[in-house]
Amino acid sequence: MSAVPHRLHLEGLPRRRAVNRAMEVLAWIAATIAVAILAIVVFSVAQKGWSELNLDLLTKSPIPFSLTNAPQGLANAFAGTLVIVALATAMALPVGILVAVYLNEFAPASVRNGVGIVLDVLNGVPAIVIGIFVFGLLVVGHGQSAFAGSFALSCLMLPLVARSTMEVLALVPNSLREAGLGLGIPQWRTTLSIVLPQTIGGIVTGTILAVARVAGETAPLLFTSSFVGTQTNWNPHHALQSIPVAIFELSESPDPKDHARAWAAAFVLLLFILLASLGGRWLATRSRRKLAAR
């Protein structure tokens, strides 16, 4: 730009432009670092886990302190995780839906705010403290069990399920409720047969996301379901091994063969969680678009 007469303020501009450019570069760097970290972690897990992945992992039991190369796996952990997560979902889902129904359909504003705060507080309790809580409540005097572990996980799932269900319930237009009531259908029937079915998609999505969240949780299980045997066990009255706890224990071991199994299990776990998270997120966007288009 050439010099132009008449009060064309250009002083200091080169320096200000340089500062602006520098900030732009820094922001680009920050974004690159964030994506790079994700790439590095996922790549490490994928690379190391994939090479160690074999069917033994799912079918063989662990042999602790093994000095031979006898095939071993984490069958007990996979079975245990299935049981624990399924039980946790069974505990959290109905309660979460009921809480959401109560807050959205029946509760006065003050109660809704109050219980909303309670849900947020529950969401903010660290997982390890939940573990200690359930330890004191269910384990002391009775011993560990998958039930206790599931209960701990369900405490984590509850606020997630409740919040996501509340969001979809709020999206159901009031005209639908009024239509049902106007036809003479009692409120409980309207809620259960007309309103809730509209929200199934959202509830499923919310549940998938909640499961993705707790499937990888280790801390709540350490004190409730970690003293386990090596045999594959499906009985929830006993403490059952879980994939996250197995990874945790293997990661602390000095044996590189244990590390190998840890990477493989981490790979499977990460794959499951990423697919569930992305799948849940995609379902949510799709249903949001459908509701908006209506």
Next chain:
Amino acid sequence: MSTTIEPTVKVETRRHPMPPREQLEKIFMIENLDAIYSGKPAVKGVTMEVYKNLVTAIIGPSGCGKSTYIRCLNRMNDLIPGFTQTGAIRYHGHDICSSDIDPVAVRRNIGMVFQRPNPFPKSIYDNVAWGLKVLGLKDNMDERVERALTQAALWDEVKDRQKASALSLSGGQQQRLCIARAIAVEPDVVLMDEPASALDPIATAAIEELMNSLKGEYTFVIVTHNMQQAARVADMTAFFSISRGDEGTRYGELIEYDATEKIFTAPSDQRTEDYVTGRFG
């Protein structure tokens, strides 16, 4: 068409007689400007000059692209994704649309006041002072702020509460604050996009008086849907209207541009006459 028509409303004008056209300095030379949003043209083929130290009004029906056009003059449309333009806007001879011109420098010299007041969430003082600080006009800050607020006819109302939040002001006061903010940094041109449309008549009158008293220092270009306002304050008036292209596209076009007197009493184009006499538009 050279029929002389009676203006529909007798308006008192604040205009002083304009010097002859040849003596006026051109500040903008717009050449065949097309402004296009995501492939759909908003205005096409605009060619006109803007003269220094005059008030130039842009009038026309809703949707004729007046706001789009004025936002081209200080590169504000760059902020809208999908926007492109063709043609040239020569500001003191330099095409400000060319890629080697920095929009920051353009906006430094060509300021803008928007349709709805948009004061920053800062104090009244800081609203004016922030721009000064950032742009390097740090000397005599208090005097500069006072001068800007005085020129915007706001000083008396706020001088005792400059530290109060700008959001505590009324709409008309907020708009005058935005004007003060714009002129504090001493731009060359001040663009105004329907600045009084959200304001009551008293606030509107204050802003019109402001333009009149300040045009010795600045050049004003004002978009207005209010014909009487244009008749009151503007020296030159540009009339835009909506034209239809092929395939049913609608876009804005400059129909007539002339001294305000002429536009309102003896327009050359039938469409201009129809609009200013209120026949439609």
Next chain:
Amino acid sequence: MSTADVSADAPRRPLSGRRVRFGDLSLQVVAGAAALATTVLVGLIVWKVIDGARLAIGNYGISYVWHVAWNPVIDHELYGAGSFLFGTAITSLLALLLAAPLAMGVALFLTELAPRFLRAPVTALVETLAAIPSVVIGLWGILVLGPALRDHIEPTLHSGLGFIPLFGTPGSGSSLFTAIIVLAIMILPIVSSISRELFLGVPHELKEGALALGTTRWEMVRGVMFPYARGGVAAALILGLGRALGEAIAVTQVIGGGVFIHSNLFGGGDTLASKIAASYQGSTTKLQTSSLVYLALILLVFSLAANITAQWVVRRVARRHGITRGGHA
């Protein structure tokens, strides 16, 4: 959000008389019971944790909080939270210090700088970082990050900046330093996604008003966007801090353990959360167990404080911006 007013005023034609109202009442009672149970649950958590810590509280009182000790030897038992509180403070605060500017940068990138086609994918990628389970990050931390830091970064920092006591002799790779990096990675997504929402919420007119004066985009961000989003960003930082405080698994995997207070970041240590996790295999005495629960109680108090503060900040900010928007109308 829909309200219950519709149901209260809507005409009810009790075709089946009492049975209809019974149905309504049942649903309301059952659903209300669930809400009540949730509230009771939170109360129960607090009560159970206090109850479990009672023995240790009785033994040590409040001085437990700053006492540096952890000696489980029978007949010489002595426990204190001091070193773990130090570990928690130093790892969480430094992790926040590391993650916050990075998160702001990411948020600014996504809202102001990124080309359109990059915005959605990069946003999704950053949020995916939050989905990685902590045990997997911890595994990566022990086996990949720790050794890399120990072999390459720590010696460089020590030789260059060793005069600062923070950068003392490099250790085994499991250290406060590794824990700080791991925590920063874990809180980055939360802070960045909340900040991104906040920046997207800055009204377009405000940004245009600043740019129309001839300011650069950075000047606009600094002068208008940051002040506007200030409250929300504070809440985001507090939430990130809360997350870092409570992280037990990844930290315990990489922090190295230890019961001392020292300034060398490359040495080991423990946080409140990591010490609890590290002790899961069992305590020898009731006092030790109770002392662990006392640690959990302290952790709970801090987490709740962070959580409630963040919520309060959010409410205040929402109120202030509500007024702002009203004034514009």
